[in-house]
Amino acid sequence: xxxxxxxxxxxxxxxxxxxxxxxxxxxxxxxxxxxxxxxxxxx
Numbered sequence: 001x002x003x004x005x006x007x008x009x010x011x012x013x014x015x016x017x018x019x020x021x022x023x024x025x026x027x028x029x030x031x032x033x034x035x036x037x038x039x040x041x042x043x
Contacts, residue, residue, distance in 0.1 A: 020037040
């Protein structure tokens with residue numbers, strides 16, 4: 001069990017940085033649930 005087991009995550013990715021699908025794949029085996037994930041363009 002990790003520190004994120006049972007937690008809910010909100011992932012905000014950036015178009016020119018790290019997109020949310022990449023972050024989702026990192027947290028896939030952590031036991032956390034991705035409640036919301038979006039990739040936006042912050043200017």
